[in-house]
Amino acid sequence: MDIAPIFSALRRHRLATMLIAMEIALACAVLCNACFLIACRLQQMHIHSGVDETSLAQIKLDCEDCNEVDLNARVLSALRQVPGVQAVSVINAVPFGEHAGTAGISLDPAGLKHGGVVDFYAAGPGSFEALGLHLIAGPPPAADDYRGMAEFVPSDASVWVTRALATHLWQGADPLGKEFWMDKFHFRVAGVIEHLARPGGGEGGPDTREWSVYVPALPGKHLSGNYLLRAQPAELGRVLRDARAAAIKAAPEAVLDQQQSRTLPDLRSGYFAQDVAMTGILVGVIAALLLVTALGIVGLASFWVAQRRRQIGVRRALGATRGDILRYFQTENFLIVSMGVAIGMVLAYGLNIWLMLAYELPRLPVYYLPIGVAVLWLLGQLAVLAPAQRAAAVPPVVATRGE
Amino acid sequence: MFAYYMQLAFRGLRRNRVLTSLMILAIAVGIGASMTTLTVMHILSGDPLPGRSGQLFYPQVDADPDHKDSQDPLDMMDFHSAFDLWSAHRADRQALIGHADMRVTAPSANLPALKLLVLATTADFFPMFEVPFQYGHGWSAADDTARNRVVVISDDLNRKLFGGADSVGRILRLRGSDMTIIGVLKPWRPSPLFYSVAGGRYVDGDSSDFYSKPEDVMMPFSSGLDVAKNEFELFTCWHMPDLNAPQQDSPCAWVSLWVQLNDVAKVDAYRHFVADYAAQQMSLGRFNHAGNTRMRNLMQWLDFNHVVPSDVKLETWLAFSFLVICLFNTVGLLLVKFLHRGGEIGVRRALGATRSAVFVQCLAEASVIGLLGGFAGWLLTLLGLWIVRRQPAAYADLVHLDLSMFLTTFAAAIAATLIAGLLPAFRASRVAPALQLKTL
Incomplete structure (x- = not known):
């Protein structure tokens, strides 16, 4: 598929394109680092105590x-x-x-x-x-x-x-x-x-x-x-x-220590309760982040579809198939998201360096970046699907109507 | 004119419902997340004693022979240093602080024994920290000297043991010693529990325990020494303590001292006094270095101990980066919404509306979206705080939305949308009338 027309269309909407790309860039940076924070927490929570935890319990008396x-x-x-x-x-x-x-x-x-x-x-x-x-x-x-x-x-x-x-x-x-x-x-x-x-x-x-x-x-x-x-x-x-x-x-x-007289699995989950809560919050933030980003894409794509109904009709009348129209919007979305994640990967590393300084976190492993990129590409494609289908459903006859 | 713009704005909301609700949702989620974490930050980083905290100081000297003058002194003092400084009475008020776990029973209440962390302190503690009493009063300096067996208990413990009745004069048994209750506190929940804060630099940011509830039992330091004997909590020791010798002589740090100094001259004088004391102890051979004294005020001491848990700070940063993403989203959607109406704006401009009139009209519409987003954001903040209260952290019960944070929620939402609306409104006001009219 020729992407030159898509580029020239995007150039006419430079500001909106840039805004959505920036949103995706920030989302990419936060997504990669939040996932990495979760992974670090999970790793800490899977510490090997070296004892047969599931068979052990403690009785503590204060006397x-x-x-x-x-x-x-x-x-x-x-x-x-x-x-x-x-x-x-x-x-x-x-x-x-x-x-x-x-x-x-x-x-x-x-x-x-x-x-x-x-x-x-x-x-x-x-x-x-x-x-x-x-x-x-x-x-x-x-x-x-x-x-x-x-x-x-x-x-x-x-x-x-x-x-x-x-x-x-x-x-x-x-x-x-x-x-x-x-x-x-x-x-x-x-x-x-x-x-x-x-x-x-x-x-x-x-x-x-x-x-x-x-x-x-x-x-x-x-x-x-x-x-x-x-x-x-x-x-x-x-x-x-x-x-x-x-x-x-x-x-x-003696007084039985109620908090400490527990099984080791209970003591362990009590010990990590705060980390579990923090992990939950991070997962919530990631979910909300992806949702908001998807909504932004849906909003923008819907608007563009509505704005270009006539042009779509003309293309259809000139012989473009529904699939051509669908792919046009999908490719457009892919290009915008790609611009976003390109900036986003740089931002992700910047954010990670700051986290390393402020919270003594390790360096972000490189493989988080392609995963983050893939997630955002997929998210973009899912978000644009409904508006793109609406675009593909525009009948050729629209071209003849003065809307 | 403004009322007319608002009317137009509300009308505009209805025109493109999907886009409008997407914007409101984005603002609400962003505001909800950031206001939740900001409220937690606001509560955790606040001043526990507004108005008084500037006069409260935490003097430190360093008896650890392995330390150098270049290091920070230990977070607490050995008994002799703390006691000497306290008994000099050079400050307007001064209180020693020590803690011990004790088995607590009330002979008149038929309840199983409790293990409680008991606060051992001195008479000035209550007036100095503005501790509110429900029944009775604190003890006097004379009680400290006479090693009287008296205690002050918390409202919580009073409810648990005596059903909330006036229990002054009742007996509480601590480690087998009978103590007379002379005071019951009102519910009191300083945030953080500032007078017990120490060792924050060793906890790796996991400082939520600094926000636990005050001790249920408070007793004179002198009688605490009689009752708890060698069982006071130690901060650290520089040599192995002899468990059979009196704890007062142990090579350990376990006592803190808080002083109140009402004016700057007294602060300077006390600083000199602490330095002179260290020098004197060095000349007596008890210290091997004397330059290592500190005297931070309350807020400086809390800062030094990084009392705000690093998880909370991280959550705040996360929430704000999230808000920024939501704002980018809103800028994009507002731009789309305003430019969609290019024809209408063109007509208005052609009929004589100035660019600034169009600009203001667009911002009015943005602020209405901000208001609605703020309302939904407030509901999400309440939900967020409810989730925080269910977290297993010591500060969970402190978290609530006060009036100032409630108003901040709306102010933040409107400010955020106005900022987000600036660029789209500017673009809309630049619409050329002629071009738009041609396409109509």
């Missing part, structure tokens, strides 16, 4: 003046009696729960070589297996690795670090046997875990999300009140309900 040793014994035995419970252990925190052991570590005893801020999971016997942690180096903790603690972690302990933390601290060197310190506390790496997310977000953003250390520890005064339950995924909801009741009964002087 100020309980006898801690006695409390652990009472609650552990009560929870073990709940039908369906496969394992119960004491732990200071769980992924997506409240953080309990966040501290800065150093790679030398003097504390001069900072290693970053990490989260310590101080956890009692049985917890390593119950969590379902996947080892990639070293043996699992043995019975004598579990040490008593007088502070929030044992003062000298063998620890299991995540691969992410090992890579950060020792850049590819074999982490087994390496040491690190936190103030006067000394740790030696006995094994490496594939994944274990820290309870909440890390200070350094997504890259630090897995800077976790598993420290075997014996329950006692400073490790009490927080319990990890394991059950069959299908039974977990019922087991947690029973376990909550059993815990209250076993420790009437």
Whole structure:
């Protein structure tokens, strides 16, 4: 099809053409970046916690003046009696729960070589297996690795670090046997875990999300009140309900933390609730954006069709088929949208650079641009279809009427 | 003449219904989205204490031995620094702030124990932050000194425990210690919870927790030390604290200090006082650097902590770029609408109407579209705010459309359409009469 006549027609409507092209350009820029924001959120929400989430639940008790040793014994035995419970252990925190052991570590005893801020999971016997942690180096903790603690972690302990933390601290060197310190506390790496997310977000953003250390520890005064339950995924909801009741009964002087005593899938969805809401808003904006752009195209195309009825009639009378007329408007729309997206791709990158500076977002991957372009082309064709069909339906006889 | 233009404008709306409703819809959606986010921004970035905030300051000294003078000091102070500054009473008013989780029961109400975050503060807190009382009053400086076991509770807790009755004189048990209620607050919801704001630079923009409700229980700092013992919330520690030694001596930051300074001279004097205090502590050997003091006022402190969540800012930018797209759309459609009437405009021009008359007439029509778009946009804003209120964010219950934002909605809609109408109206006013008449 010859596009020269279309160009000369568009030149006569320079302003309207430019406006609609600019609208499409802006829509393209916002569309690409909004989709990218959604993808980033979804990626964060799909973080691998490294534990068997669907089988796990947490029971958290707040107890100020309980006898801690006695409390652990009472609650552990009560929870073990709940039908369906496969394992119960004491732990200071769980992924997506409240953080309990966040501290800065150093790679030398003097504390001069900072290693970053990490989260310590101080956890009692049985917890390593119950969590379902996947080892990639070293043996699992043995019975004598579990040490008593007088502070929030044992003062000298063998620890299991995540691969992410090992890579950060020792850049590819074999982490087994390496040491690190936190103030006067000394740790030696006995094994490496594939994944274990820290309870909440890390200070350094997504890259630090897995800077976790598993420290075997014996329950006692400073490790009490927080319990990890394991059950069959299908039974977990019922087991947690029973376990909550059993815990209250076993420790009437304590307060059950309603928000934290949940299954891990519930804690996870609570943790990401804000991100889900934000994703919903972004999807809504994209939908409204596409709608408004489509309406703009429909409005303009309808007007042009009405304005050119006579010319269409003349073309029809001179032998143009309905298909010719239809294709004319479709090609015209394609050209306008193409102009728009050409500017839009530049704008999309500009917007992305600004987002990178203001919100520390990564660079927009190139493949978002062709997808955005394709979506807008498709949108344009859909929007112009009805007006173009109306144009194609103009009978040749219109040419003879003086309208 | 203006009334006549408006009449024409309304008549014009009916002439091309599809085009008109497309325009109104575009304006409404754009205005609805931007006013929703603007309202949230307006609420979240507002001044929590208008008129008073300029006199409130947040002094900071830095006891962390690993810090340098070039860094910002920790967001809170160690107990001794905060207590020394407070007890000097150099400001017009001053209040210490600390927090502890406590198990709370009311012996007279038969309800299960609650775990609540308790605010430990000093007598000036209530007058300084203009805290409204429903029953009773705050405690006095004498209560602080005498370590009296008194508490002030929120309206929420009073409803929960005592059904909203005047509970002054009743007993509240905190961590097993009996405390007498001496005051009940009116519903009070500062936005953000400014006196507890700290650590905003570490939360990665996820700052919606700064907008949570005030604590349900407030008690004198001195009796808080007796009751909570070592269980105060720590901001951070530079060495491992000894869990068995008094928390007051721990190498940790966990106390904040707010001061009220009524005039500029006092502000300068207090700044010197804080600097002198740090220098003195350095000469005593407690600090190893002294140049690291700060004293921001309330709004500066909120800015420093980036209290407005980055998601909300992002939503606002998104909404405004959306509005711009809607405006481009409207410019295009208005252009089409006005030029469609080239014949009519040609006749008017031929009959003697000036270009400016045509221009004004077109703008009148645009403003009518803006008004209708504003009305629909207002409905969409209400819908948008309803959606925001259902979000799982701490500020959700704060969000509502006040009168100023209601009026802004219409003003913004009309302004936006007028701006969008400028170019099309200009083009319409340039229509050459003769050319149009020929084609009639």
